[in-house]
Amino acid sequence: MGLIMVEVQRPVGERRWFPFTFEEAGLGFNERWWYNNPVYPRPERTFLRVTESNSEVARVSLGDDVDIRNYAEVPPLGAIALEIRFIEVHSDHRGRGIGRTVVDLLHDRYPERRLVAFSEGADGFWSSLDWPRYLHIDPEEASRRRPLFIQP
């Protein structure tokens, strides 16, 4: 699978920007995730576009400011934690191994970091990568909060 991952660059001098254009926002991707919220310099965000044969097949948003302290028995990751805030494979391309390959590409791109993700209904995906699952420390909160998965 020939996937290419490229960072979407903030336009020079722009304080507020949209990493994905209005025209491409809904094309096989969730508009709410990729267009509705403009991005500001802080907190720092990284956006990556993944293509296969020049077609966009996946998008990823990363953030440095993840707080996992309220989850039970998590390893002490500190500043090496890097959150996959959103990962989405184009709706026409799901179930082909692209999501798994994108996570492998992220490992290669950030070898010093430990990737973490709060699952939004995709526990099966994260579990299939053998990432352990963590729940909020407070059992009542745990039923409301998204489960946390951490790269082993």
Ligand SMILES: CC(C)(COP(=O)(O)OP(=O)(O)OC[C@H]1O[C@@H](n2cnc3c(N)ncnc32)[C@H](O)[C@@H]1OP(=O)(O)O)[C@@H](O)C(=O)NCCC(=O)NCCS
């Ligand atoms: C979740 C998502 C990124 C997975 O990408 P994908 O390219 O379809 O996944 P892959 O083909 O690489 O599948 C890898 C494994 O995950 C499993 N899997 C994928 N999506 C799954 C899901 N939603 N639920 C359960 N298992 C899933 C596959 O069965 C496969 O398992 P296997 O290796 O044992 O066969 C993709 O379905 C997607 O974009 N979904 C909508 C957005 C989303 O939910 N993002 C995650 C938010 S935390």
